[in-house]
Amino acid sequence: MHISPHSSMAVEGEVQLRVNSRNWCKVVYPMEINPSLPSKVEYRKVKHFKEWFPWLIPFFVILNVIVFIITMYVNECPKSRVRCIAPFLGRFSFQPFSENPLLGPSALTLLNMGALAVHKVVYEHQGWRLITCMWLHGGVFHLLANMFGLLVVGIRLEKEFGFVLIGLLFVISGFGGSLLSALFIGERISVGASGALFGLLGGMLSELLTNWSLYEKKLGALFTLVFIIVINLAVGVLPHVDNFAHIGGFLSGFLLGFVFLIRPQFGWIKQRNAPQPFSQTLIKPKFNKYQCISWVLALILLIVGFSTGLVALLRGVNANDYCSWCHYLSCIPTSRWSCNPKSSSCVRTYIGNQLNMMCPSNGNFSTYYMQNYPTESQIYEFCVQICT
16 A cells, blocks of 8 residues: 555555466467377477566565665654654654554654655655655555555566566556656655555556456456455545555556566467467467557557656646646545645744744644754755654
């Protein structure tokens, strides 16, 4: 789940179910190897459906866990002089529930470690945050939900398509999720691997569509996968969940699936493994027309979408100004919670070397003692800290 660090939500529905309708990927085709011995048949797996050994996705999981441990080490809750959770862990203890209900670090620590912050990307030219935020998590619950989902979905895909394609799909989808998120989140910060995780789900859906003829239980697989995706996107409308990262990751992965995960037609595969010779008049093309068309269209949409999004972001565009209803895609207000789709800058006053700051959205107030006049970057970080 890709969430703001102060979120109280950490549920990933996609980790509950698994589409497993591809009996065809285990099919073997007989080939006569000696006409004089017709009873001897060699069974071999078709090379286009080679089963890969999955190592990259487990490596990503381990890397995320290591990064979280480092983040907690840097956070060092006791030095902030608050009532830390699990103080017996020393500097690895967690921030209070009132600050972070996910058992994790402070928002300021996440910001310093590379969380996505539009102000940093646009005005301080820290575009690398669009990638680094994918490897950070708001807390233990957040980390466990995302890593479990990554193992369930990612290992299955890596077995079928290999570490190169799935690694690219994961990273590019995560970048796409961060990019769309940055256009909508305003002054909030965002972390998490769920944009990339939704990209894997999107890739599974487009792979099913582009390789439709290879499936035995087409409708069952489609219904199950669509149900998983809809449920997870629905969870994203709860407060403090960055659903724009989910949507951006899903759309990126969906388009990438048409480009990366295309398979040869079943007829072409069967023909290639049939006894020779065969009639040249019955030769089937390797890919169907609709596969080629979807490949080209998906690649064009990816290039246009990423280019347009990057240009808009670097120009400081706030997409909410051009779409008055889009904030409902990430949070729907109810009588139980308020979404606060528009954030406000903190109110600040100076008394000598004392800086007083108040966050209008939640009324939090804090005082800082500065030897020198604070920079805009420092003021922004203080504002993030008290507003989250």
